[in-house]
Amino acid sequence: MKTATGPGLAKGPGRAPAPAAPGARPRHVPFLRALPVTPAVVLLILFLAGPIAYCAYIAFTDLQLTGQAEDSFVGFDNFRAAFADEAFRNAVWLTLVFTVISALLGQNTLGLALAALMQRASKPVRTLVGAVVITAWVLPEVVAGFLLYAFFRREGTLNAILDWLHLPTQNWLFTLPILAVSFANVWRGTAFSMLVYSAALNEIPKEITEAAEVDGAGGWRRMWHITLPMIRRSIGTNLMLITLQTLSVFGLIWVMTRGGPGGKSQTLPLFMYEEAFQKSMIGYGTAVALLLLVVGSLFSVVYLRLLRTEV
Numbered sequence: 001m002k003t004a005t006g007p008g009l010a011k012g013p014g015r016a017p018a019p020a021a022p023g024a025r026p027r028h029v030p031f032l033r034a035l036p037v038t039p040a041v042v043l044l045i046l047f048l049a050g051p052i053a054y055c056a057y058i059a060f061t062d063l064q065l066t067g068q069a070e071d072s073f074v075g076f077d078n079f080r081a082a083f084a085d086e087a088f089r090n091a092v093w094l095t096l097v098f099t100v101i102s103a104l105l106g107q108n109t110l111g112l113a114l115a116a117l118m119q120r121a122s123k124p125v126r127t128l129v130g131a132v133v134i135t136a137w138v139l140p141e142v143v144a145g146f147l148l149y150a151f152f153r154r155e156g157t158l159n160a161i162l163d164w165l166h167l168p169t170q171n172w173l174f175t176l177p178i179l180a181v182s183f184a185n186v187w188r189g190t191a192f193s194m195l196v197y198s199a200a201l202n203e204i205p206k207e208i209t210e211a212a213e214v215d216g217a218g219g220w221r222r223m224w225h226i227t228l229p230m231i232r233r234s235i236g237t238n239l240m241l242i243t244l245q246t247l248s249v250f251g252l253i254w255v256m257t258r259g260g261p262g263g264k265s266q267t268l269p270l271f272m273y274e275e276a277f278q279k280s281m282i283g284y285g286t287a288v289a290l291l292l293l294v295v296g297s298l299f300s301v302v303y304l305r306l307l308r309t310e311v
Contacts, residue, residue: 059287065280078287088288090263091271095247095295098182098267103246106186108239111193115201116223118194130194137191145255148184149173152256177257177265184252189245193238200234201227233307240303247296268292 059078063071082088114133118126136144151157152172159169172180204227212222228235250269253259259266259274266274268288276285 055286058283059290061283063283065282078284082288087263091266091268094178095267097178099243099246101182102185103242107189107193107242110190112197114194115197119201133191133194136188141251142255144188145252149256152180173257174261181253181256181265184256185246185249189242193242196234196238200231204230236303236306240300243299244296
């Protein structure tokens, strides 16, 4: 008696399985592809996502370092206290000033200018300028802070130069502390922008700039109508990276001014440190840290929208 076969019926003994449909993938393929990145994902969850989630929880508690048996959930009280605190509002304003001066205007503009000038400079000049700028970048933040403190202090190098030029001197770290630390951050961080823009400018075809020069376009017109549009994505990437780095600057300002005098250079990282570790208010300080994260996210959204724009 023959075994019945046909669509939907079991195959008889010894019959080969039907071939898979074209384009079908084995069910275990996605798992195998995800397997190599599993250790990295686990590490990110343990050492990044986990601490961030715990900090988010602490921000809604009244946790303190000392003088407290146990913490309790306080909801949005820490955030309401922050917005009602004049010192916090001052720190937000100084953080924005510090970021705009040292990152958006200082590092970004100076880095682009140096990269453009080094395109036409001789090799010895490029080597010398690159060595000086990159040396400032690779210095540890604390060392750079001490160097710039010696430069701006009352008996420092800047006042010695001004005195030699018969110009008025002043205590820069007392009268204009936020400008002093902004200049220090520009001095230290410009190398990154210069390297980013040097790579971007090297990718511009020389035929385009040569054709514009033949047509009579001057240097400024070539820069505005050709160079900047063609490196717009690099500009957006550079702005996002240096902005996020500048928002988190702590050691440089702490070494130079410690946020003083009178909070005139106290940005959000220093305000957060003072509240959390000097006043022992961990919950409140963590809430400020989350607000700083929100500020960085807002800047990132703006730059990501810029990056999506096609040239």
